[in-house]
Amino acid sequence: MLHAVIMAGGSGTRFWPASRKLVPKQLLALSGQRTMIQSTVDRLGDLIPPERQMIVTNKILVEAVREQLPELPAANVVGEPCKRDTAPCVGLAAAMIKRTDPDGTMVVMPSDHVIASHAKFQAALAAAEKLIDEDPTRIVTFGIKPSYPAESFGYIQRADKIAADGVDAYKVEKFREKPDRATAESYVDAGTFFWNSGIFVWRASTILDALETNAAAMSVHLHAIADAMGRPDFDDVLEREFTAIKGTSIDYAVMETYKNVVVIEAPFPWDDVGSWQALARLNDPDEHGNTVVGSHIGIDTKGAIIMTQPGHTIVTIDVEDLIIVQTADATLVAPKHAEERVREAVKALEDKGFSDKL
Incomplete structure (x- = not known):
């Protein structure tokens, strides 16, 4: 089955003074009446039901997130004991999903992006899920066609086009770090680079295997957390083992070295809402x-x-x-x-x- 994991642990410091530790950017309404995290859930529509939606956030925000998303089961809002970047966040969610759905596919997305077309977003997710079903070892990501030479985004260099259902999809040649201005201009001129949206689709088992290979020390702690699921001491184990993890991004831990990655050119309008402008x-x-x-x-x-x-x-x-x-x-x-x-x-x-x- 397809599961959604929404990463909502950010502090949103670039949106101070509206964004605060207890009410960060993802809990604000910056456009329209719905907050950013509510809008993120809204765009899933009927594609993924609430019982298969998981929010991973800071433990101090759990109650606030539950208040904003009362349709989700309370247990689906998971509080990280501390900030450890995106790789541990992804690994924790994958371990929890695999426990109940060993062949489950995850779409992982930030909670603070704006995507205008829900229908196009859902169609793109369905196409990505089909690519995963064809090859469960695949990782699928979404690239945004750059509209200017941004220095604040990572880039994805595409290779050969592959067959996909209703979308333009390519093998990934390489992930590139945030460039300087001249390099960003060369990427845009080349026409073979996308902005990295930070939205991924993969089997829970695939990403856990990749973390096992690339971040063995982290996997030891994730295994300990997974083993404690359903036990009375789970909260204590989560606190101890997650805190012991050395934080790193999923891009660095997996994406930059993983060989079987496909990028879909995002068919939907996208904004990362990175600053007040x-x-x-x-x-x-x-x-x-x-x-x-x-x-x-x-x-x-x-x-x-x-x-x-x-x-x-x-x-x-x-x-x-x-x-x-x-x-x-x-x-x-x-x-x-x-x-x-x-x-x-x-x-x-x-x-x-x-x-x-x-």
Whole structure:
């Protein structure tokens, strides 16, 4: 059967001050009424029922996620004892799925992307599942055709085209790390590179075997956790064994060296919502290029991104290309070109003892 695993443990520091430790980006509504994690579940539609959907998140967020997704069984929201990157997250989910469905296929996806077409997304997942059924040792990923030479994404270099059901699919030549500007431009010019979406489809047994080969020490801890499933001491074993894992990404642990990988050119619109400027892509700007979520009065204001709390109005005069985000206890004002430095602000708040603002 097809299972969905949604990775929801991120802290979303680039979306401070709206994103906080207890209410990170994936639990916010940045476009429309539904939060990002709710929208991620929504796009699965009827393809994967709630009982086969798993959320893996930080243990401090478990109750908040359960409140936002009451249709999921409570046990399907799994709390990691600590942050250990994506490979342990994937391994934990795979071990849990394999225990109940030894031949189960997993689609693994982040909780904080925006994909506009649910129908195209579901059709692409169905095509990927068929590719896995044809060869259970296969790993399938989704590549995004680059629209500009991004330096913030990893890239996937495609090789020969293969037969697939209703999608363009290729063997993977190589995964590439985040490039510098010149290298990114060469990738776009070549026309054979995709952005790495971070969405994967594989058999639970396949990814566990790959982790066994490439990350043997991690697998020892995952096996111990799997053996404790259903026992009264499971929570204690999970805490002890997961904490002992040395964290690493699934790209580094498996994808960069695994030989049997297929990339599907994503037939759906995709946005990784990586920083505040994503609001301008997700919400229609006004006639002056301002993107406003909330209440705003602008006088000679152009190209601004503004987000306010209900009941609060921001007034701007003679400003251009600013990010202004107001919350109940903190306000961010920054030029758009410096949005990546929001992480510096979060670290400065931490260093100066403003933990109540994080």
